[in-house]
């Protein structure tokens with residue numbers, strides 16, 4: 001077996017640091033802003049709430 005054979009069939013290694021760093025969810029005060037209802041100012045009970053449970057107003061999205 002030769003050690004310097006044609007390695008064209010060998011797929012290139014996956015690029016490192018290709019994934020975007022995910023923010024550690026769980027206790028970020030800055031991320032709580034999107035949980036506050038812009039209409040009545042109520043803080044959503046659930047972390048993933050998308051609408052106010054009090055007046056039903058849609059909560060602003062924290063993501064891009």
Ligand SMILES: [Zn+2]
Pocket residue numbers: 037038039040041042052053054055056057
């Ligand atoms: Zn509300």
